[in-house]
Amino acid sequence: MVVHTTGGTMRHTRLMALITCIALVAMLALSNVAVAQTKGMIGINVLLKTDVTKSILADLGTHGTVRDVIAEIKAVTIQAKASELAVIQALPYVAAANPDTERKTGPVSTTAVTDFSGGINTWDLDAINVTDFGVGRTIGYDGTGVYVAVLDTGLVNNWPYYFPTERIATQYAKCFGGGGGEAGFVSEQPNKWGQDQNSHGTHVTSTILGYNMGTRLVNGVAPMAKIIPVKVLNQNGSGWSSVVARGIEYVGELKAGPLANYPVVINMSLGGPSLDAMEKAAIDYAIEQGVIIVASAGNEGTAGMGYPGAYAPVISVAASGWIGEWTTAGWWRTLNVPDPTNIADYYITDFSSRAIDTEQDLDVAAPGSWCVGPYQVNGQISYYYLGGTSMASPHVAGIVALMAQKYPSLTAPQAETFLEASAIPLPAGSRTIYNPDGSSETISWLDDATGAGLATADAALAATP
Known part of the structure; x- marks a missing residue:
């Protein structure tokens, strides 16, 4: 679920206010406060x-x-x-x-998962050909040796319950706060990266690494990668472009210094309505150091993409869905996603931001509708389906980590080229899909919604030298 980039109206007929606090998160994501002002x-x-x-x-x-x-x-x-x-x-x-412009993130649609006895959700990994249902992992790469910096809300304080401690690079984890007219200094805030109360960053991380679910382990796109949590958003899932720029620049410094011999990827499931000059400079700096940056396209539908995702050097990701969702009550996630990939089985969500002009660069699409992961409410262990381009982006960041494991000198332009060249085109069309309440609806999209098409791990790896 990507950020909530701009704000204002957002079309998503499946938005479900299941719990008051979840609804409040979504409302915060929808607010449109572009510039902070305090006493002028x-x-x-x-x-x-x-x-x-x-x-x-x-x-x-x-x-x-x-x-x-x-x-x-x-x-x-x-x-x-x-x-x-x-x-x-x-x-x-x-x-x-x-x-200084606002950056946000927040779930577009949420549905609680109360019981996993019907099986572990793997549909999104199956859809990008990382796993095959009933078989397990089907590709030979797992992200070993690659660092993925997740610029987000940080991790919840009981993150070791969900993730192996050795997979979180705590020595490089950071928290930056401040920004905006009312907040003043942008500052480093030690240890707050692991005290998140929002859960957005934890859910995003779970897509890349996989996660623990009691006695069961759920696979991830790049389960052996090392995650660098960089908290740039506050407990409400919002922040400022100056703080995001500071986080990006920090990761660039890591790549230029202690991580010079390792591939480094950034995932940013966040955005806002315009590109900040400082943010742009930070992106350019990080890419010059060798960092590959992936970001969500935004959740504003036909209102257009958010930034920094729309900035051309960034690999931007739209949100796709699968027509098998909710076809068998609560346990549709245990169904097999057919192979080989049939484009007729997929759709582009109505909330996924479209590239509405030549200044907006949309690259590929990935699963971003009803993805399960850890999402805590009132500090309790819980799992939620979340929908939004925030969920799509880490799928592609994980794929890029696999590509970088295969080809450690992979550059940002190369990664984008290989992803786009290997994506499966998803032409303009319509699909009938089902909602959690059993109702159906028709989803339609045009060519401006898909970029080069659906990203899949096997095809992207085949395109990588």
Whole structure:
């Protein structure tokens, strides 16, 4: 479930308010507060034409209060009156300046799973040809030697219940907070990465690694990869582009330093309505270091894609679904997804953001409708179906981890090329699907919803040298 990029209206006829707190999460994801303002003050992200110097910081300080500096990408965040934005943009040493913009994530649709006695859900892994129902894993790669940084809400405090401790790279885990006009300084907040109360980052991580479910183990796309939790969103699943930029830049530094000899992938199941100049610079910096970035397309349907997913160097992911969903009451997830892949078995969800203009780059689609994973309510061990492009993105991030295991020198442009070339085209069309309450509906989409088509692990690996 991807972020909730912009806000405003969102079409998803299957939205289910099952529990008050879950409904509140969705409502928070739908709010549209693009710029934080407190007493007329806003956060302004400034990209410089030259290196950051004391004289530049002093001059910027005459327009507001300097809140953060990212020297590696020549970026500064200041808190100032909104009226100062145009003045700052006109300064001779400024390449770009824009308000610190909100980034969000939150479930689009949720359904609680109360009993797993009918079998372990593997439909989404089966759909991308990582596993075959009744057989198990069908590909020879598992993500060994690859790091995947999950920029999200962090992990719940009992994360060792769900994931093997050796799979979480705690030595590199980080939490960044602040940002926005009212929050002030962007700062590192030690250990808070493992104190999340939102569960979004935990669910996203479970798609990549798999997870423990009592005495059963559920497979993941890249179960032997190492996850780097980087908390850039708060307990409500929202944050600021300045904080996201700080997280991206941090992962770029890891790749340039201690992880120089390892493939590094970023997953960002988050977004907002516009591309921030600082965020763009951080993405460019990380890619230059060798990081491959995957992000959700957004949940705004025909209103268009969110950023940073829509930015061309980022591998963006739309949300697909399977027509077998909810066809046999609660246990449809135990059904076999037929092989070989038949495009008639899949659809694009109505909430998945479309690429509505040439500035928006949509790459591939992956399962993002009714994916099961850990999602805690009131701190209790629980599992939920979640729907959204936030769920689609980690499927592709996991596939990229497999590709990087096979070809450790894989670059971001190569990964995108191989994924798109091997994707199974999903032309414009319609499908009849079922809802949890047993009702049916017809879902339709156009060519702007699918990118190159459905990503599958076996085809992507075959396309990788």
